[in-house]
Amino acid sequence: MNDDMMLNEKAVAGGRSGWKQDPAGVQNNILAVAMTEFAANGLSGARIDEIAAKTHTSKRMIYYYFGDKERLYGRVLEEAYRQVRTGEEALELDHLPPVEALKRLAEFTFDHHSRHPDFIRLVMIENIHHGVYLEQSELIGLLNVGAIQKLEAICQRGRADGLFREDVSPLELHWHISASSFFNVSNRATFSRIFGSTLYTVDGQRSLRDHLVEMVVGLALKPERAKGRARGAARP
Amino acid sequence: MNDDMMLNEKAVAGGRSGWKQDPAGVQNNILAVAMTEFAANGLSGARIDEIAAKTHTSKRMIYYYFGDKERLYGRVLEEAYRQVRTGEEALELDHLPPVEALKRLAEFTFDHHSRHPDFIRLVMIENIHHGVYLEQSELIGLLNVGAIQKLEAICQRGRADGLFREDVSPLELHWHISASSFFNVSNRATFSRIFGSTLYTVDGQRSLRDHLVEMVVGLALKPERAKGRARGAARP
């Protein structure tokens, strides 16, 4: 998918040749395993022993490189944000007209979250912890400065064209897109157990995504521009 | 808010006279304390000793009445659903025209979730656990059968009036309303740390809620009915 992923694939799988004397490889291996474990079990639920066992190295190395469990978790959280944000960078929207760009961004976000459930779970876990580990990270602050820039550029163009409302901020649009995209992954277990899994079939997911796009575009556009839009021929 | 809350308040606060030989009181007291602890720390993060210490009874009674930590957590989850679902029942929408009723329901849901952060946290935690404890509960299944009925009634009336689209199901409307209402609470920590807290001010929250209502009504209505609607005079 991207080189981060490849790095982790390699780190998890391990090469035939020796792992010894490869500090970066050992650390990446630990991070990849720890990410899976923390995502699966949470901070208090994850076990250092379990992580170590699934690693190509020993428990001692975890402490050697990361200090303690909480700092390992912090590094995993950073790495997760880094992978996901990196995956977003490839998206190129400048050549599209604002409405199409917005649609494209919303769709991509919905799909991108769907493809990264472990990241979603880590963010859920971090929210359970009131975001204190995220706050301690300088890296995540840096990573996220660019997270909303695409949307700001789209809005700027949309407003310049007289199409977009002035009273709906890029931040709020981002919030609405994120809310649905995140909830779609984060609450799948409880929602589907209570209401069945029709919304989590291929058709159900497409419907949710299309309607999300429709709503977001409807929200961004000025009212007189909105009638009849965003329906029907939305996708080529 | 409702009598469950009052009951728990009493249970937490403790009565004037003897607590002995009051099984229901003891159980409610344990449940109330455990709900706070599980919501704050998760299933593995919560400590039975901590729960017991904040109780008016002893650790031993937790096991006497609830068996073990997981079953206590399961009962807490049930109780949380029960309280929230009970709090929804009071909402009376039948006298309102469909569009107003839908707006009212969306607003209420947004606010209701906002008022029950511990419930939201418990649902987050339960999703981390893949919903296995929710599945084991028969009570939650019963509680949720009515969770979507109000919306179905609204849609039925809206469609009968020729106002609502046929291709947007009540379940999907529920999903969209839930997604925003839930995310608003669940991801407040990470979102505000990354993007600032403007959306979590009073004005920011009102804006999010109003736009949610606008989007949901826009999604529900047929296109020809939608132009210019759901904006402006939405709230008295």
Next chain:
Amino acid sequence: MNDDMMLNEKAVAGGRSGWKQDPAGVQNNILAVAMTEFAANGLSGARIDEIAAKTHTSKRMIYYYFGDKERLYGRVLEEAYRQVRTGEEALELDHLPPVEALKRLAEFTFDHHSRHPDFIRLVMIENIHHGVYLEQSELIGLLNVGAIQKLEAICQRGRADGLFREDVSPLELHWHISASSFFNVSNRATFSRIFGSTLYTVDGQRSLRDHLVEMVVGLALKPERAKGRARGAARP
């Protein structure tokens, strides 16, 4: 089988009519259940809660009637000895010639033990506890005075007839008969898991019993009387 058994059957099964106000019935019921539990799990392995749950009455009554776990165990041990010793009384050997009487007694003992595995298990458990509870019981002392009398009578007659050796005591004969009869039940689990269960089939058991009889008679008889005896036409 005998009235003790019938009593216990009744005690375990419980009648349709009320158990209240029947102290003896309640106590017998407790004893019967406790015997099963102690035999199955040992003194430390048995659970008062478990015993109470399988009873027609409550845990409180166990303490009311028996004081504590150890005294209940003591009473169970007594009851077990009483039932088994009572079951032996019916055996009538005086009309048989000494050798036949001895054979009859050995056979009976082998079969009787086989029919009372719970008694065997309780004696095993008591031996694990170095017999301290048995020692505390006055009743068991009384019960066992008659346990060897039949054998003493047989030996007396056998010696008077000039058939039996003088240097093999009735007590030692009893010991040898008991050893095989007891071991047959007590070590069935380990023996059959190690060496297979051929000796625990119907044929295997008959063979063991017949050979036991043969050995015991061979031991009791004077050498010159023994040749060719105890083989072949042993049983009519």
Next chain:
Amino acid sequence: MNDDMMLNEKAVAGGRSGWKQDPAGVQNNILAVAMTEFAANGLSGARIDEIAAKTHTSKRMIYYYFGDKERLYGRVLEEAYRQVRTGEEALELDHLPPVEALKRLAEFTFDHHSRHPDFIRLVMIENIHHGVYLEQSELIGLLNVGAIQKLEAICQRGRADGLFREDVSPLELHWHISASSFFNVSNRATFSRIFGSTLYTVDGQRSLRDHLVEMVVGLALKPERAKGRARGAARP
């Protein structure tokens, strides 16, 4: 007696210098202590705290090396079988004529059991548990394949010489020898409390053993060979 014993002696007593970083020593020390405790108190009666206290290491190490109480018990059982079976190997019977060899084996077994009361108690305890832990052990299966080979060899020679009966299997002979030898230790407490301890004096034990030998030889031999045999000049 054998090096296992010596090893354990050393393990129990502790060496002069450092115990740290001696995994095998730590494990043997734990096993030796645990064997004593389990033999004395049974599986549920033994206390991990008590075992740990009598060890040169800590409770934590018990779990480090053995996992939990049941697996420790399983390992103790294996070790007990191993020690006893190892102690039997030294017995050399091939140079003796069959009858003498059989006598020698029976005597040895009687004495060997008598010298290993803890092994007997562990087997009793295991039978109380229906042999489930023995079944889980692969080692014990291996150890016991050779347990009966000496006897089979003797019988083969005895039959080849025309001395031994064909219808008494080596397995059954083993059973009879084991029954008496085992019962002699396992039921000493109850038997001596009920019938006095005359059979557990030095003379009593010799008598039991001699008579056991007599009976077993009598059982193995063909009738026409048996007259007057196995009495009198049996032992030099």
Next chain:
DNA sequence: TATGAATGAGGCTTCATTCAT
């Protein structure tokens, strides 16, 4: 005579972490 509620002590086990080499 009877019962459900309550309990203190102690049991087994697990955890993140550090030590010795």
Next chain:
DNA sequence: AATGAATGAAGCCTCATTCAT
């Protein structure tokens, strides 16, 4: 850079027993 051995603290849970009615 790396490892298996070791550990103290604390976690969850169970037990026989007693209390209040």
